[in-house]
Amino acid sequence: MAASAAALALIAVTTWLVWPSGAEVRGQDQTITVVDGPADDQRVELDTTFFPPPGGGKAPAVLLGHGFGGSKQSVRDEAVRIAQDGYAVLTWSARGFGRSTGEIALNSPDYEVKDVKQLIDWLAKRPEVLLDASDDPRVGIAGGSYGGAIALMTAAHDRRVDAIVPRITWSDLADALFPNTAVPLSAAGDAGQSPAAGSLPEAENGVFKRMWAGIFFGQGVSLDSLALRGRPEAARPLTPEQARCGRFRPEICTVYEEVAKTGRPTPEAVDLLRKSSPITVAAQIKAPTLLIQGQRDSLFPLSHADANARAIAAGGTPVSLTWFDGGHDGGDGEADWVFEQSSAWFARYLKGEGDGETAPPVSAFTVTRDGGRDPGTRQRIRLHPETGSYPGLGGTATRTVELAGPAQNIANPPGGAPASISSVPGVGGLLGGQNSPGVAIDMPGQSAAFESRPLTAPLQLTGSSTATIRVSGQGGTEATLFAKLYDVADSVQPPALPAGLVAPIRVAIPEGATSAEATITLPAVDHAFAPGHRLRLVLTTTDMGFATPSEPATYQVSLVSSTLTVPTVGTLAAASGGVAWWVWAMPLAAVVIAAALLVTGRAQNRRRTATRP
Known part of the structure; x- marks a missing residue:
């Protein structure tokens, strides 16, 4: 019996050893010199790695960009995996990062976009590239965050790009850093409707996303990457300009310093950021686009993918959109599933495998949802309901939820402190755990709350809810507020703030008036409210992630309408996650092994009996 078990174990090990693995991929490091700048007079050396297709011959190419603060090394593992799928892959450290020279220009058409266009020229000369x-x-381009934006910007400026897969990136960098989701009631129009495709948010009056902007600037000013270049200047004392701006271009440094002092956007800041914003050129993108955006992202929330999707689709370009469990604030990341979606997209538009047999189709709109836990491993099951058309943030239908609450007085404290907390940039998930919607803290005296009755049926929110508020105060002043929509289970559990997201708003009270009304758009989320739960709309005067007025002020906040409009997407559907395959496969395997052992044991007994004298 023991010998039989050992034989079966040997077979299993041998099978594992001889099972075919991915083809070996070898990277080739080199420096590619490019020329950029408004006058094409700046010479920059880009540190790159080229991964030829392991199978030989000619293959489509994929440019893979890295995130802000990263380098080509950040995406090496992903590059190898793409190459194993049969592509020639080129990674590079963007100007100002890693061992590349040059200064950071935030994916400007005059700088980074020109660089990537010359990388495409370089690929055209490679014998391995189709x-x-x-x-x-x-050629296709993929990348996350900073790398996702360069995919969009390059596709808009170079028609040779055949497909792109941008992840967790921005549409309007000015809106990302200076959001304002309030619209004066006289100009609000129909609640729940998305802005016109390609229209620009009013960042000129936005609320400064101070903590995220500081993280960005800190990564560019850090000279750790200077040491990576191995140049003599790495060991020299910093010049005044290096100490002030790090590897940013001087004009970016100047704009940041001004905004950081005042907490308000300047026309120069908005203009500079919009030059690096895909929304300004999205209509020029003709490469089929798969947008992958994180549901846990207070930096580039789902509304940015929505704006990109609508603007690109308006030009007749194929677009698909995915909301996954990840983003700049954490989450699972779903690395394998995201890779599969990207792989299917490139297989269709770069290899021409579009019949659905060799390249599975990518749905027009897919959302990751929690499917509970696997009964065996206790690991989270993630479902991916999908629909054949993207509905926008207004959903395919809406439900109205009645809110109640009196007019409430709230105060902006002197200096804006202590501040309420919605999320901590980059680590927002720590407040509530990886699989928790998140827990926020609203400071007493600074917040007004309006709450629904317990729900009598489930409510699946998919998109951006809207409400209409009135802010009363001194004429000629402006109230800075932060709107949040909580899921309240009971009086024991703390209310959950989906993804830790908040909507900053500014409401101006005209001279001679005592109040102003506005329609507010809450953050886009996909969240299931269970029966018996309540919805709570909260407006606070402070938020730790944003710059708030230092002058003390008092406002009265009330509802113009008691109705909260909640978008739903009833067409989203997915097969049940069911039971993991091994739950039934392992017992079956056990039966087969037991039967084999039983047969072997009986045969041995017969031989022993036959040999006895």
Whole structure:
């Protein structure tokens, strides 16, 4: 019996050893010199790695960009995996990062976009890369955050790009850093409707996202990456300009310093940021686009993917959109599933495998949802309901929820402290855990709350809810507020703030008036409210992640309408996650092994009996 078990174990080990693995991929490091700048007079050396297709021959190419503060090394593992799928892959450290020279220009058309266009020129000369025409390689671009934005910007400025997969990136960098989701009631229009495709938010009056902006600037000013270049200047004392701006271009440094002092956007800041914003050129993008955006992202929330999707689709370009469990604030990340979606997209538009057999189709709109826990491993099951068309943040239908609460007086404290907390940039998930919607803290005296009755049926919110408020105070003043929508289970558990997201708003009270009304758009989320739970709308005067007025002030906040409009998408559907395959496969395997052992044991007994004298 023991010998039989050992034999079966040997077979299993041998099978594992001889099971085919991915082809070996070898990277080739080199420096590629490019010329950029408004006058094309700046010479920059880009540190790159080229991964030829492991199977030999000619193959489509994929440019893989890194996130802000990263380098080509940040995406090496992903590059190897893409190459194993049969692509030629080129990674690079963007100007101002890693061992590359140059200064950070935030994916400007005059700088980073020109650099990537010359990387495409370089790929066109490689014998391993498939060409569509002379100097026109078959090429896609993928990347996350900073790398996602360069995919969008390059596709808008270079028609040779054949497909793109931007992840967790921005549409309007000015709106990302200076959001304002309030619209005066006289100009609000129909509640719940998305702005016109390609329209620009009013960042000129936005609320400064101070903590995220500080993280960005800190990563660019840090000279750790200077040491990576291995140049003599790495050991020299910093010049005054290096100490002030690090590897940023001087004009970016100047704009940041002014905004950080005042907490208000300047026309120069908005103009500079919009030059690096895909929303300004999205109509020029003709490469089929798969937008992958994180549900846990207070930096570039779902509304940015929505704006990109609508603007690109308005030009007739194929677009699909995915909301996954990840983002700049954590979450699972779903690395394998996200890779599969990207792989299917490139297989369709770079390899032409569009029949659904060799390249599974990517749905027009997919959302990651919690499917409970696997009964065996106790690991989270993630479902991916999908629908054939993207509904926008207004959903395919709406439900109204009645809110109640009196007019409430709230105060902005001197200096804006202590501040309420919605999320901590970059680590927002720590407040509530990886799989928790998140827990927030609202400071007493600074917040007004309006709450629904307990729900009598489940409510699946998918998109951005809207409400209409009135702010009363001294004429000629402006109230800075932060709106949140909580899920309240009971009086024992703390209320949950989905993804820790908050909507900053500014409401101006005209001279001679005592109040102003506005429609507010709450953060886009996909969240299930259970029966018996309540919805709570909270407006606070402070939030730790944002710059708030230092002058003390008091306002009265009330509802113009008691109705909260909640978008739903009834067409989202997914097969049940069911029971993990191994739950039934392991017992079956056990039966087979037991039967084999039983047969072997009986055969041995017969041989022993036959040999006895």
